[in-house]
Amino acid sequence: MATAKILLYYAFTPLADPEAVRLWQRDLAESLGLRGRILLSEHGINGTLGGDMAALKRYVRKTKDYAPFKGIDFKWSEGTGLDETGASLDFPRLSVKVRDEIVSFGAPGELAVDADGVVGGGTKLAPRELNALVAEHAASGTEVVFFDGRNAFEAEIGRFKNAIVPDVATTRDFVSELDSGKYDHLKDTPIVTYCTGGIRCEVLSGLMKSRGFENVYQLDGGIVRYGEAFGDSGLWDGSLYVFDQRGSVDFGANTAVIGACVRCGAASKRMQNCNDLSCREQMVVCADCAAESETFCGEHALTAQ
Numbered sequence: 001m002a003t004a005k006i007l008l009y010y011a012f013t014p015l016a017d018p019e020a021v022r023l024w025q026r027d028l029a030e031s032l033g034l035r036g037r038i039l040l041s042e043h044g045i046n047g048t049l050g051g052d053m054a055a056l057k058r059y060v061r062k063t064k065d066y067a068p069f070k071g072i073d074f075k076w077s078e079g080t081g082l083d084e085t086g087a088s089l090d091f092p093r094l095s096v097k098v099r100d101e102i103v104s105f106g107a108p109g110e111l112a113v114d115a116d117g118v119v120g121g122g123t124k125l126a127p128r129e130l131n132a133l134v135a136e137h138a139a140s141g142t143e144v145v146f147f148d149g150r151n152a153f154e155a156e157i158g159r160f161k162n163a164i165v166p167d168v169a170t171t172r173d174f175v176s177e178l179d180s181g182k183y184d185h186l187k188d189t190p191i192v193t194y195c196t197g198g199i200r201c202e203v204l205s206g207l208m209k210s211r212g213f214e215n216v217y218q219l220d221g222g223i224v225r226y227g228e229a230f231g232d233s234g235l236w237d238g239s240l241y242v243f244d245q246r247g248s249v250d251f252g253a254n255t256a257v258i259g260a261c262v263r264c265g266a267a268s269k270r271m272q273n274c275n276d277l278s279c280r281e282q283m284v285v286c287a288d289c290a291a292e293s294e295t296f297c298g299e300h301a302l303t304a305q
Contacts, residue, residue, distance in 0.1 A: 005053040010044065010103075010198070012113045022038075025047075032056075034059060034088070035091035036094060039102045045102060110206070120206050120209055122193060131234065131235065143190075146161075147204075150196065157241055159236075197221070231252035238257070257269050266286045
């Protein structure tokens with residue numbers, strides 16, 4: 001019986017010919033009936049694919065046969081389902097492209113990559129090591145600061161407790177946000193960067209270190225691996241926003257709903273785009289309010305109460 005699954009993965013590794021890798025990856029994914037997005041650059045690969053579990057397993061085996069990708073940490077999660085052709089319902093199509101960056105900070109010149117990954121990034125912490133670090137500092141009366149490496153709207157429905165959520169609408173905003181000086185008071189404070197699967201923190205932690213932040217860590221494997229380890233019982237609070245048709249992922253049966261509808265304030269984890277093409281802001285809108293109006297904008301929704 002076909003089982004719908006989703007893969008999330010990346011690898012920072014030098015690629016001499018990203019275009020050749022793009023053609024191979026496109027043909028491989030197409031031949032297996034997979035949908036999703038794969039980005040490639042001279043710095044490596046970043047992908048999210050959905051499809052039948054058997055097909056995804058073949059994709060993993062073939063991709064790991066390529067020496068630079070042998071060590072990729074593939075993260076598995078449940079898919080919504082498959083259509084009558086066996087294709088994933090969570091992605092409309094397959095897209096495989098070469099870009100200047102595999103995660104778009106707008107600073108490709110600041111990123112250095114070798115065979116071991118990102119050069120000069122933060123110290124990686126496994127989920128249990130992260131909890132141990134927080135407990136150690138709490139026992140000594142000091143704090144560890146969580147620094148969200150995602151877009152601000154993603155944190156509306158889930159984030160680490162007491163995390164700093166930078167005011168960024170896109171990943172490209174992080175460079176100017178760091179250069180603004182508003183976080184300079186944290187340069188001597190232990191900081192843990194976190195993001196969905198770990199890739200954005202690989203770059204963000206390096207950007208922070210190059211700007212004088214002395215004690216920077218990053219959550220290895222991202223929120224996904226932390227949620228797998230601790231479910232609803234750890235330091236993570238709420239749901240994980242994902243960029244596919246699922247919308248969000250929970251890590252247990254008792255996940256707290258921390259999002260609030262922009263129109264009525266009801267607890268919700270339901271996200272939607274503003275339908276105004278000049279805006280397209282992502283926001284929390286509960287099902288009842290969404291049913292009342294097809295058009296929502298953050299500003300308009302607040303004045304509609």
